[in-house]
Structures are given as C-alpha cells and as structure tokens.
Amino acid sequence: MMSEYILEMRNITKLFPGVKALDNVNLKVKKGEIHALVGENGAGKSTLMNVLSGIYPYGTYSGDIAINGEVCKFRDVTDSEKKGIVIIHQELALIPYLSIGENLFLRNERSSHNIISWNKTYRDAAALLKKVNLSENPETLIKDIGVGKQQLVEIAKALAKDVKILILDEPTSALNDEDSDNLLNLLIELQKEGITSILISHKLNEVLKVSNNITVIRDGKTIETFENDENVSEDRIIKGMVGRELTNRFPSRKPKIGEVNFEVKNWTVFHPLIEGRKIIKDVNFKVHKGEIVGISGLMGSGRTELAMSIFGRSYGKHISGEIIKDGNKITVHNVRQAINHGIAYVTEDRKSAGLNLIDDIKSNIPLAKLMKISKRNIVDENKEIHVAEQYRKKLNIKSSSILQKTGNLSGGNQQKVVLSKWIFTDPDILILDEPTRGIDVGAKYEIYKIINDLADEGKSIIFISSELPEILGMCDRVYVFNEGRIVGELSREEASQESIMRCIMQSNREVV
Known part of the structure; x- marks a missing residue:
C-alpha cells in the first residue's frame, strides 16, 4: 500500500566535530503539501535538508530517509534528483554570465549525440519560464535580471528536472514584498500540480500564508509538527522555536539622546557606471548621540547606496556634499579615512x-x-x-x-x-544596513539588545531596514527614503506603517 507520506525522515542524527547538529530528528511530509520547517538559526533546518538532498551522503549520518515508503541511500545530489528531490539554496547557484536557458539545463543539457541543440534548449526554456510566470527572453544573461526573477529561474530549473519534492531554503530573504508574493503564489500553483514543497523561512507571515503543516526544530531536535489553521499565530510558532513566550519582539529602552554629532548636508551621488544618472539627490539628515535613527524605504530606493557613499565613498562617483562630525567638516575619501573618523558600516551582505x-x-x-x-x-x-x-x-x-x-x-x-x-x-557612528536579514526572531532580539546597548553608550546609530515593524520597534526617529531622496521625517510618536507609506506614495505622486 502506498504511504500517504511522500517523505519520511526517521531518527536522523548528524555529528560535526564538537557538535551534534541533528539529534534523532523526525519529519513526515504528505504528497502535494507545502510543509514549513521553522527554527532559530543553527537549529539544524538546513543540515536536515542537506541530508535529504544528498549533500551529506548516506553514511555521514544515522537514520533512514524513505520516499513513498522506500528507504533511499543517496550518495550525492544526483541520486536525490533522480527521485525528484531538488534543493534551492539561500545563495543562488546560477552562473551570472550564462543565459537563462543555459542555466536552466546545466548538467541536464538538451542534446543529441553529445551535441547541444540550442533550438530545443531555448524552446524548452521558454516553456518553463512561462510556467513560473516569467516573460524574459531565455537568451537573457542571468546578471541582467533581478534577484526575484533569479529565484523564479531556480524554480524553473527544478521543474526541468521533473521535481517532486522542492526544497526552498529562505527563498524570500533578499526579495522585496512584490517578488516574495510572486514566489509564494507560484508555490501554491505548483501545489495544484501535485508538487510537494518544503519551505524553510524566518518570515513567519509567509509561513502562515502558504503552509499546510509546520514542523518546529530546536537545538537539533524535532519539537512538534502541527497543522496550520486559523488558530495558529506567529506567537504560537515563536513559542515552539525559542521554547518560551516572546511577549515583546523588541527590548525596551529609555533613550538618552544628546547633542547632534553627525550631519550629512546636500549629499548627491551619481551612478558609478551610467554617466549622468543621479542615485542620491541632495540628501540632508542628522543624528544625535545615543539616538537610533531609522532610514525606511522600499528596496531599490537608494538606502544602501547612501550608506556606502558616506562610508568612504564605497559607492558612486561625482559625490558632492558635506559630512560634519561634532560640528566640524570632515574629509572622507576612502574607507580607511571613514574608520579613522569613527564611522563604521555593517553591510547588508555579510x-x-x-x-x-x-x-x-x-x-x-x-x-x-x-x-x-x-x-x-x-x-x-x-x-x-x-x-x-x-x-x-x-x-x-x-x-x-x-x-x-x-x-x-x-x-x-x-x-x-x-x-x-x-x-x-x-566607532562613534554605526551604520547598520539590514542588520537582521535572514535571522530568526530569537537571534534578532539579541542583536536588538546589542544595538540598544551601543546607543546607551552614546553611539549614533543609523538603522536601515526593509521591515517596517523593526523600524518602528527600534528607532527614535525615522527618515523616509524614496527614489534617492528623503521624503519625510517622523518622530517615534508620529511613525507608523501608514505614515511611512503615505510619505512614499505622496512623493511618487509629486514625481509624476
């Protein structure tokens, strides 16, 4: 009799030197469901999926993997792919200078007598792209499409391998809201075609939106599996992940704000490659000692470019404007000068x-x-x-x-x-660019506490984030950024998701 479970992982234990990454983990996934795997960073989610996909081959772990009731011993990724298991990692495995079509059929070439048929390659690629709602020409180079579209290309690549179990490890961590929605909607469409998905994500709102069942892993052990229904909330999942109620996502703090010690005046930056294209347009802002100032805006609004251009002109050319620290104009032409002047930049891409x-x-x-x-x-x-x-x-x-x-x-x-x-x-000034991207709620809380402690020591913090709840929960004041300009300044009391979006929408109308 065919098992109702397409996948069963039984008593999986995996050791690394000095650490037991997985300790008797069990996972059951039904055919055609979207099954979410959640847990804190280091809980063992990715390790478990690497065992399933053959990255950690049979013999390097103990326990059994059964596909449709049949025990499988995968020696490598090729073995697992033959059973229809395809993993898409957080760091995409696409080659930037090859076309979409070439990437789709890498190690799976459309060939006859060992000669690649380019007509068939691009014809089949076009059909797969249509399936994932992409209208790109298959001959377009990967480097010329955005990260959101690259994720969809990865899914198309999985479909080319006749995928039955699709594993997605943090697929939306680098995507904006629109691209994330497109990807999640695609998972639902694939589910209708009978494809089973295992979704690893720290974005619990996404887990609640698409998953049928949720398995929680903590410290390398399976804690629980439960059905996602109307009674399940983010707080319910968090309790399983961290082992306790997390009543407040943001640590409390009584700001001790001093005088202004960092100011940027009339800051303008041009694109490093496209002549005449202005990326940052006459920006002015200031930060006080002991203050956490948020820079909020949609992805692509220029926040990272602003931060990097201030940090020793790491981005852009024809940069003009002034940086004033402790009332004195300072010269910051390179990263070394920035560090010597007490400016630090924590990149979004660790x-x-x-x-x-x-x-x-x-x-x-x-x-x-x-x-x-x-x-x-x-x-x-x-x-x-x-x-x-x-x-x-x-x-x-x-x-x-x-x-x-x-x-x-x-x-x-x-x-x-x-x-x-x-x-x-x-540093006296610490610029944090998406400091909690791809990090679970428990680790986020610890990092928030570190940031608060730095502010309490009198450091000036510039906090860039795409997550509005984070901006609202952490910042004493918020600058709203859109299309390379500051389009609003809000106090902690004035700042809300609505008021931030209102500033952005209003500025868009003014541009039109």
Whole structure:
C-alpha cells in the first residue's frame, strides 16, 4: 500500500566535530503539501535538508530517509534528483554570465549525440519560464535580471528536472514584498500540480500564508509538527522555536539622546557606471548621540547606496556634499579615512562583503582595525585571541571555539561576528544596513539588545531596514527614503506603517 507520506525522515542524527547538529530528528511530509520547517538559526533546518538532498551522503549520518515508503541511500545530489528531490539554496547557484536557458539545463543539457541543440534548449526554456510566470527572453544573461526573477529561474530549473519534492531554503530573504508574493503564489500553483514543497523561512507571515503543516526544530531536535489553521499565530510558532513566550519582539529602552554629532548636508551621488544618472539627490539628515535613527524605504530606493557613499565613498562617483562630525567638516575619501573618523558600516551582505568565510572568528573580529592589536605592523597573536574571546563572550557568539570558521556559523552568529568586527573599531557612528536579514526572531532580539546597548553608550546609530515593524520597534526617529531622496521625517510618536507609506506614495505622486 502506498504511504500517504511522500517523505519520511526517521531518527536522523548528524555529528560535526564538537557538535551534534541533528539529534534523532523526525519529519513526515504528505504528497502535494507545502510543509514549513521553522527554527532559530543553527537549529539544524538546513543540515536536515542537506541530508535529504544528498549533500551529506548516506553514511555521514544515522537514520533512514524513505520516499513513498522506500528507504533511499543517496550518495550525492544526483541520486536525490533522480527521485525528484531538488534543493534551492539561500545563495543562488546560477552562473551570472550564462543565459537563462543555459542555466536552466546545466548538467541536464538538451542534446543529441553529445551535441547541444540550442533550438530545443531555448524552446524548452521558454516553456518553463512561462510556467513560473516569467516573460524574459531565455537568451537573457542571468546578471541582467533581478534577484526575484533569479529565484523564479531556480524554480524553473527544478521543474526541468521533473521535481517532486522542492526544497526552498529562505527563498524570500533578499526579495522585496512584490517578488516574495510572486514566489509564494507560484508555490501554491505548483501545489495544484501535485508538487510537494518544503519551505524553510524566518518570515513567519509567509509561513502562515502558504503552509499546510509546520514542523518546529530546536537545538537539533524535532519539537512538534502541527497543522496550520486559523488558530495558529506567529506567537504560537515563536513559542515552539525559542521554547518560551516572546511577549515583546523588541527590548525596551529609555533613550538618552544628546547633542547632534553627525550631519550629512546636500549629499548627491551619481551612478558609478551610467554617466549622468543621479542615485542620491541632495540628501540632508542628522543624528544625535545615543539616538537610533531609522532610514525606511522600499528596496531599490537608494538606502544602501547612501550608506556606502558616506562610508568612504564605497559607492558612486561625482559625490558632492558635506559630512560634519561634532560640528566640524570632515574629509572622507576612502574607507580607511571613514574608520579613522569613527564611522563604521555593517553591510547588508555579510557573506560576500562582511566576513572572510574561510577564516576563523579569531581572525575576522579585529580585521577592520588590526593596528589596535599590532606592534610595528606585526599582529600580536595573544592580543588577537584575547579580543576574540572577549567579543565571543560579550555578544554571546555560539561556536565551538574562536577557531571555528565563520562560514560554518549560523546566520545569527555570523551577524554577531560582523557586529563585533565593527564595535572593535570603537566607532562613534554605526551604520547598520539590514542588520537582521535572514535571522530568526530569537537571534534578532539579541542583536536588538546589542544595538540598544551601543546607543546607551552614546553611539549614533543609523538603522536601515526593509521591515517596517523593526523600524518602528527600534528607532527614535525615522527618515523616509524614496527614489534617492528623503521624503519625510517622523518622530517615534508620529511613525507608523501608514505614515511611512503615505510619505512614499505622496512623493511618487509629486514625481509624476
């Protein structure tokens, strides 16, 4: 008799040096359902899916994987794909300088007698793109389409492999609301065709929107599986994830706001490649000591470009305007000058721009100001160890030791290493760009506490986020950013989701 479960993972245990990543985990997924897998960073969700997809092959874990009741022993990804299991990772596996069509059939080429048929490649690609609601020409290069469309290309690539179980690991973490909705709606469409999806996501509103069942994993163990019905709330899921009620998502704080110590005046930035295109348009803002100032706006509004251009002109050209610190105009033509003037920038992209993933925690933390632990340009290893241990304890970085590679840490702990790196420079102004992207609610709360503590020490915090609840929960004042301009300034009392969106919509009408 055919099992009602397309997938059963029984008593899966997976060990890494010094840590038990999975401890007797059980997962049952019904055919044709969208099954959400939730848990804090480091809970073991991605590890479990890597076991399922053959990335961690049979023999490197204990327990059984059964597909339609048949026990499978996958030696690699090719084995799992033969059973219709396809995983889409958080970091997309597309090749930027190949076309959409070439990417869709990589390792799955449309060929005859070992000769690729380009007509068939692009004809089949067009049919797959139509299935995922993309109208792009299949000959378009991947680098020329946005991240939202790239995610849909990844799903089309899975469909080309006759997918039966589609695993999506944080598929919307880098997407705006519109692209996220498109992707979630596509999962529902695929479900109607009988495709089973396993969705890993920290965005609990998305989990509630599309999933049929939810499995919670905590500390490498299965906590519970329950049906998603009208009685299930975000708070109900959070309780399972963190093991307690999280009554307030944002730590309380009594701001101690001092005088203005950072000002940007008439700041204008042009696109680094497209001549004459203005990205930041005559921006003015100020930050007080001990204040957390939010910069809110839609993705693509220019917030990151603003932050990077201020931080040592890391973005843009033909930059004009003034930066004033403690009442004096300062010169900031490069990153080194920015750091020397007490400005720090925590990038939104911790993996490619924030950390050296192949190096350990010890080497990453002092990286932005090695002179503090050096004598005659030679790093003092004892000081390096002391600093790393100090920040590991201070920011509660969960790791086997300071010698653990940062690439092997969970997202939340990677973010704490990035924060440690910049706190070590002892900045007066800290620019945080999407500081909690791809991080679970428990780790977010810890990072919010760190940010509040820095503000209480008198640091000036510029807080950029796409998540309006985060802006409203953390910031003392909010600048609304749209199309490269500041289109509104709101006090904590005035700021609401409605008032922020009203500023954006009003500015759009003015532009029209």
